Amino acid sequence: MTTQLPIKHLLGIKGLEASHIQTIFETADNFKSLLNGPVKKTPALRDITIANLFFENSTRTRVSFELAEKRLGADIVNFSSSSSSVKKGETLIDTVNNILSMKVDMVVMRHPAPGACVFLSKYIDAQIVNAGDGTHEHPTQALLDAFSIREKFGDVAGKKIVIIGDILHSRVALSNIYCLQLLGAEVMVCGPATLIPKNIHHLGVSVTHTLQDALKWCDVANVLRIQLERQDERHFPSLKEYSSLYGLTLERLKGLDKEICIMHPGPINRGVEISSDVADGEHSIILQQVENGVAVRMAVLFLLGQQRL
Ligand code: CP
Secondary structure, three states, X not given: OOOOOOOOOEOOOOOOOHHHHHHHHHHHHHXXXXXXXXXXXXXXXXXXXXXXXXXXXXXXXHHHHHHHHHHOOOEEEEEEHHXXXXXXXXXXXXXXXXXXXXOOOEEEEEEOXXXXXXXXXXXXXXXXXXXXXXXXXXXXXXXXXXXXXXXHHOOOOOOEEEEEOOOOOOHHHHHHHHHHHHOOOEEEEEOOXXXXXXXXXXXXOEEEOOHHHHHHHOOEEEEOOOOHHHOOOOOOOOHHHHHHHHOEOHHHHHOOOOOOEXXXXXXXXXXXXXXXXXXXXXXXXXXXXXXXXXXXXXXXXXXXXXXXX
């Protein structure tokens, strides 16, 4: 197994090669075995200090990165913009450079501005892992999603995956499209025309506005929430109408003559894009996705961290 990842930062899935993702997955396999054993820690990054910089809310990603770092023995510092001097007018570069001057090796950053991690990478020496930048990319979410599909089916190649919902405002959708296609999957997007970028077919995905057609086609349905916080105008008449057309319910799944694997990156809006009986049902792997996130993030941090040791 190689422990080399020939990239300095993980800014997005775009720019990665399939072999890079395979290296991350093989490393994550080892970390998942570790996490399922009696001793869940390794001192692999004990000489590394990581700053978790969250300029936007997060539950899963923040906790998952923090646990991954602790399991790897790294020193960590957590920064949340809501309780920081950003509120006093400090710029992103000044904020990060002040934190880095305290001998920080790696930065995990979530930011509402698309491209914030790419921008920062031009100004700082530390390695950066993108934990979600606006509507742009969320690479570790895509990696853990693909890792979970691989775990469920043995391989991602040849699988048919539909991403349902608010594609327009979703960084998860874009990173998933890049990642799944690199690994040989077929990808479809499904949602109302107002929530699907007009030129998305240029990415090689198929498009449908009819949920039942998407469900008949796919092996896996990855359901996204409506990102109201990123919408400055109305894209559909009401959540009730959206839910009646695109909400994934048990009734809709029962109408099919096959089983579909159900995924969701979270946070879930129960009763809007997915019903509770589907989210918590036997074909849902939503909590396995969250569990796998720790092993996948350990793999990313470990592989990037090797360059500093
Ligand atoms: N999936 C995801 O990014 O969730 P959080 O916003 O809670 O981190």
